[in-house]
Amino acid sequence: MCVLCNVLASEHWAELEGGRRGRFMRVRLLNRVLAFYGLRLDDWSGRVWVLRDRKGRSAVVNDLGSLWVAAERLAGRPLDPLEPALVVAL
């Protein structure tokens, strides 16, 4: 599926496995990554995620595809996993 335009797909390709435990582990790792950009993610009743920044702004996201789009908007810059400082921070 398209990571950016996953609107029509029933489930995102990267979230097909793992069940509830997988969802928990996913949020935990995502928070380690997002903390680098001053963002935090909360699981909301196991159905959607709520992404927040330090200014109190938030966005509801459905999957990994829409998460990165929203995170880029809240952070005000691209979230590049190859950024050396992020790699060191992890």
Added chain:
Amino acid sequence: MKIPVALVTGFLGSGKTTLVSRLLQHPDMGETAVIVNELGEVGIDHHLLRRVDERTVLMPSGCLCCALRGDLADELRDLKARRDAGEIPPFERVVVETTGLANPAPIVSTLLSEPLVTHHFRLEAVVTTVDAQHGLRHDESVGQAAAADRLVVTKSDLADPSAVIERLRRLNPGATLVEALFGDVEPAALFDGVREHDPRDLDYDESPEHAHEIRAFCVTFDEPLDWIAFGIWLTMLLQARGSDVLRVKGLLDVGADGPLVLNGVQHVVHPPEHLPEWPDEDRRSRLVFIARGIEREALERSLTAFCRAA
């Protein structure tokens, strides 16, 4: 059974229509419906020919690259409905011929993610024509060649194809390459075994190519990869660098008996598929990237950091 859809792409004048015309004459092609953007010289004979206007529906998130090709989805649904109603002869395969400037990613996205399309059709192969005379002079043609499962080098009567072939082998080592004069190629060479995941596709000599920033390289990992970390990492990478990652393809060890097959074109990733067993002795995770301006070492460091943090 789902109807196979073959996507034929290639730059302007690279011989797409000639290839499609010749393929349609081959008895092994059976009854084939053809969808084209432009009315060309495709011999229609007993085949069906449909013309599709370039009509692109932008998805709400506004990613131009992955705009769903609404026109294509409409045509495929309409073809199926008319076939079922007996209004047109039954067909066993669909060939979609794109325009010379088309980016194949949105078309692949339509074929993989539009629910009404995926219910009845399956993407069989992406076939890209590259002419020996002009090669890969344009960004569009590089993207088309990177997306290919099969590369067809044309017009080798007009120019020595060796330089183009060498460039293509470096750019997309996972694609099978055939030469065809005037579209003369066996359909089996284009369509058989495309989804058989030959590990040799991921095994090649990496040669540096600095003249062009786009290059293919293979990343291997000895330890099993954490699938959750990998999914987070790749989706993040494709959001940040999607236009620079023309292709990603690989066999991943995620701790199961067999590998997970990964195949993506730009932002579009095929639903990953578990193989029951490894195709050869090598059980390391292997990922081939065709990318612009991305260093292999940076990818390795980053993915390793994500997996360790999981």
